[in-house]
Amino acid sequence: MPDSHRSATRWLVIVLAGASAALWMAAQRTRDRRLLINQLTSRVPGSAAEAVRVLRFYGWLRPADLQTAAADGANLWLADLSRLDLGGIDLSRTNLTQADLSWSHLTGAILEQSNLADANLTRARLEAAALAQANLAGTNLRFARLERATLIGADLSGADLRAARLDGALLSRAVLHGADLTRASLLGARLVRADLTGARGLTPGQLRRAESLGAAILPDGTGLPPSDDGADWRTPFEAWAQSARLDEHGQVI
Structure with a gap:
């Protein structure tokens, strides 16, 4: 195989690996965010406040999430x-x-x-x-x-x-x-x-x-x-x- 073909193949593998990693990371972020959103309705004192802290840190907190959690009985004691x-x-x-x-x-x-x-x-x-x-x-x-x-x-x-x-x-x-x-x-x-x-x-x-x-x-x-x-x-x-x-x-x- 010519060197140019081998080089192109290597770059394609790198690009595909990068895309795969990006997709995996996006899926992981979605899972992590979903877990934190679910934590907003935890009955454990302080648990929702911690979820709010992490969601805000990553820029994932949306007003709609708070409203939904509140409708489900969220305990936002000490929440920032x-x-x-x-x-x-x-x-x-x-x-x-x-x-x-x-x-x-x-x-x-x-x-x-x-x-x-x-x-x-x-x-x-x-x-x-x-x-x-x-x-x-x-x-x-x-x-x-x-x-x-x-x-x-x-x-x-x-x-x-x-x-x-x-x-x-x-x-x-x-x-x-x-x-x-x-x-x-x-x-x-x-x-x-x-x-x-x-x-x-x-x-x-x-x-x-x-x-x-x-x-x-x-x-x-x-x-x-x-x-x-x-x-x-x-x-x-x-x-x-x-x-x-x-x-x-x-x-x-």
């Missing part, structure tokens, strides 16, 4: 979901306790009845998100964008809401015991029957900007009368504001 685009995702009734969702884009996300206790949502984008009856106790929501979010019946006890934007948010029957609302914006928010007992950092001026505080309990335990039209609460509120005890920063004690 920070800085992800999760807009519109459905993670309702999902355990996200102590998860890191800081800087994540969650506009329009569905998180109803989810457990986000002690989670990190610093600077998260949650505009128009559905968080009705969610557990947000002790959650860090500093600088979070919660405009027009639905938080009806949510538990925000002890939550850090400093400088959060809650403009137009629905907070009816929400529990905010001991929450820190320093510099939080409540413009147009509905706090009908909300419980603000012990809430910190609130000024009468902040509360005055709400659309409704009918039947709400104020930080010092004062209860306002019910209001169906969103206006009747203002007269008793103003009377309270005149006599409320304030600290040196003008915040309700």
Whole structure:
């Protein structure tokens, strides 16, 4: 066989071997990714969080995978979901306790009845998100964008809401015991029957900007009368504001 033919044959063998190796590696990656996706629904504490870590490391994590896993009862305790685009995702009734969702884009996300206790949502984008009856106790929501979010019946006890934007948010029957609302914006928010007992950092001026505080309990335990039209609460509120005890920063004690 001429040398040129032998050389061409060797190159063909090398090319075929390379192609075969590439196909094998692609198949292996597909298998590995599938195993990690399945691990998202593991009931072993921390297993899903580890799967998320590896999937993110290889760039394999997709929002659709999280949504499917959540529908199957995924336990995302301690999962690092920070800085992800999760807009519109459905993670309702999902355990996200102590998860890191800081800087994540969650506009329009569905998180109803989810457990986000002690989670990190610093600077998260949650505009128009559905968080009705969610557990947000002790959650860090500093600088979070919660405009027009639905938080009806949510538990925000002890939550850090400093400088959060809650403009137009629905907070009816929400529990905010001991929450820190320093510099939080409540413009147009509905706090009908909300419980603000012990809430910190609130000024009468902040509360005055709400659309409704009918039947709400104020930080010092004062209860306002019910209001169906969103206006009747203002007269008793103003009377309270005149006599409320304030600290040196003008915040309700």
